[in-house]
Amino acid sequence: MTDTHPVLELRNVNKSFGPIDVLHDISLKVKAGEVLCLLGDNGAGKSTLIKTLAGVHKPTTGEIWMDGGRVSFDRPKDAADRGIATVHQFGGTFPLMTIGRSFFVGVEPTKGWGPFKIFDRKKANAVAVKAVQSFGITRIDDGDRLIGGLSGGERQSLAIARAVHFGARVLILDEPTAALGVKQASHVLRIVLEAKKRGIAVIFITHQVTHAMAVGDHFAVLIRGALAANFMRGEKSREEITDLMAGGEALADLDAYMESHDGHAPDLVS
Amino acid sequence: MATATSPKPADGPAQAGKPGVFQALGGLARRPEAGSFIGMIVVFVFFAIFGGAQFIGAAGAASWLNVAAEVGLVALPVGLLMIAGELDLSIGSVIPAASLTVAIISGYYGLPEILGVAAALAFGLAVGFVNGVLVLRTRVPSLIVTIGTMFAVMGLTLGLAVLLTGATSTALVPTPFWKAIFGQFVGGMFEITIFWWILSVAILAYVLHISPWGNWIFALGGDRESARNAGIPTDKVTIGLFMTSGFSAAFLGVCQVMIYQSAQVVGGQSFIFNSIMCVVIGGVLLTGGFGSIVGIVFGTITFAIVNQGIYFTNFDPNLGSVIIGALLLVAVLMNDTFRALALSTITKKKK
Structure with missing residues (x-):
């Protein structure tokens, strides 16, 4: 596949907000089917880095490359169109919506004609349930259930399945296991591995070293906005x-x- | 790799085992309107017992249906706004302003009704648009923004009415056609507004529950940021909802001036709280993201029954307000319970 070029690469990215430098000279790459763990304490600049990758912020200097070509994101949508999906700590979902509805928020499947479009609930539910189950979460079997009734791990899994379903090539997971219990966290980790197996480049942000070591191929430690270390699995x-x-x-x-x-x-x- | 995909999930009703009546009942109890439906039945039975035959008869039905239709016309769009996480109090002054617009243009100046009605509806849309833009631009909570526009519209209405006509109320004698479509009493007692309300219910139920836009409204109320990230044009939806509510309020104003054949600067304030009450009794979550049109309809009917039913009983009519107040509290508590039920994982105890 694209073994020559990393799916996503940052080259000497700096980001400052006014006089405050938040990211210093960050260079990172992540390949298809690889899990890059981004470790760092609170305030290390992880969020800014994620937002830069997701197109929320533009780097002050430096370049972002995808598949060997230089890209530039003006809006989050630009990044999303290129297959970069971010899943936030709480899944970024809507607690009082049904699984089927929230799975398709913004891209609702419809049937009918002309102005009389009908939200295709059956299809939405079926696709959503199938997508989650293919990630091994078989407990979710009814698309009419409310998101709020799912466990934290299931919500994360749903959000990841959603991103993958809609063609994510780079999956940015922002502290997916931070608020979860041990068992739930291991669910999520398994899903990370499943995503990796499907050839998706995963950027896994965490400050739980155990979780990172369980799934990571490649690790980067961020301290005060700079890369303090960048090493492969087994090196440390x-x-x-x-x-x-x-x-x-x-x-x-x-x-x-x-x-x-x-x-x-x-x-x-x- | 082919085995990676797990066995196809059983679709819908094919979920082996015993779907049965209990699961169906459980499913119903989890709908947002479950609480309001029970409330409506309880209230109806209560007044059927104490109000006697008169309440159950056509006259009784007309009395509460008329009230329900009027408040319902604005409660529906207010409910949609609330589901999207916003509020609109400006309806309280848009209603009389629209009435007066029609009365002044078509009554005082004697121009064709169509001009008056068009101007009134356009005015409602404009107020809604301003509300929407102000809420988006200033990021001030819509509660505050719409209180502001409510007072602005009220002052403007009063000032212009006095300036143009020299009075705070204006009469209008609509031609039979306009009277027939907006202001007649069907069967001598049922306001035609009831039919407009039913139409409005049908349209908005389609929008919220059947069309894909409904999903956007729920998402907006659930989490605006995520909704925008998911590619929903949140600003357009918000402005559209405020315009719907402005339009509906103006529409009600038009109906009222055709029914009562006169319009006053004041009047309409009661619709603010009444519509919010209908919506909340109807199971819509105040903070957005949850609710249904059917629920709002149940809430509206409940409100109207209490509002009118009290006159059919031997109780002091002033007690009506007490009942409505208590009802609101009970409704909110009950809705919380039902929402918790809806959230409780429907763990069918399998394995």
Whole structure:
């Protein structure tokens, strides 16, 4: 397939809001069928990075490339048209709408003629249920159920299935497991793997290292808007990654120093 | 890889096992209008018992149907707005303003009715458009924006009426044709407004529940940001809904001036709260995203029955307001319960 070109690539992207620099010189790539885990503490610039990828913000400088060609997103719709889909923490869905209706929000299937279009509820429900079930969530079998009645993991799964159904090639998952219990989170992780298997490039944003290590092929750690590390699966241990996120290698050094000095912290000048 | 797709889900009714009556009942109970339907039946039975034969007869039906039709005409679009997460209070002054527009143009100046009616309806659409644009541009809650436009329209109506006619009320004697389509009493007691209301119910039920636009309205009320991201033209939908509500209010104003053959600057304020009450009793969620046209119709009928039914009983008519107030509270509580039911996962206890 497109093994030569990454599906999505950032080249030296900077983003500042007025005098405040939020992203510094970010270069990242993600290939089809690969999961890129974006790790970072709160305020590290993850959200800004996602929004830049999704076309909400334009990079101040730097380039975005897709399939080996340079692209530029003026609106979120431009990114969406190119197959970049973002799924937010709570699934970005409507709690009081039915599964079928919310699945097709904005792209309602219709039947009928002329101005008398009819929302095709049966079709919407059937397609939505089928799409979710193909991701292994077999508990969802009735498209007339309300979204609000689903569990957090099911909502996430539904949102992911929706994005994939509508042709997403790059799936940006914004903290999909943050609010979930252990079992639910593992559901979502399985769906991430299923998406990967279908050749979708997944960008998985999280601060839970365990979840990242379960699915990631490629990891990037973001600290204060800059890439602090960029490595492949198996190159770093869980402890190293956690330390990186918590404040860089310095924290690991601190630990090591204190261990060998009876718990005393080093002098500030050293 | 072919096995990756799980077995085809059983469609709809084929869901093996026992769909049965209970599941059907359970399904009904989860509809947004379930609570309001029960409320309507209870209220009707109550007044049927205490109001006697007269209430059940044609005269009784006419009395509450007339009230229901008038308030229902504005309650429907207000309900749609509420489902989309907005409110419109300006209807309270658009109704008399539309009445006066017709009365001044066609009554005071004696121009053909069609001009007066067209001007009134155009005025309603214009107020709706202004409401929509102001809400979108300023991002001030529509409650506040429409209170503002309500007072503006009221002041404008008063000022212009006095300036043009020197009085705050104007008479109109409509020609038989206009009287027949907007102001006649069918069978001597049923306002023709009832039929316009039914038409309005049909159109808006189509829009909300059958056409794809209904989905947009629900999505708008559920989460405006997500709706926009999903590609819904949220601004157009919002302005369209405000214009529908302005138009409906003006339409009611036109009907009223044809019925009562005169128009006054004041009057119409009661429709603000009454329409909101009908909508809320009808199971629409105040914060948007949930509701149904049938529910609003039930809510409207419930409101009208209480409003009029009290006169058929031996109770002090002032008690009517107490009942309506209590009803509103009960309705909201009940709707919360039914909504919780709707949200409760319909976990059929299989495995």
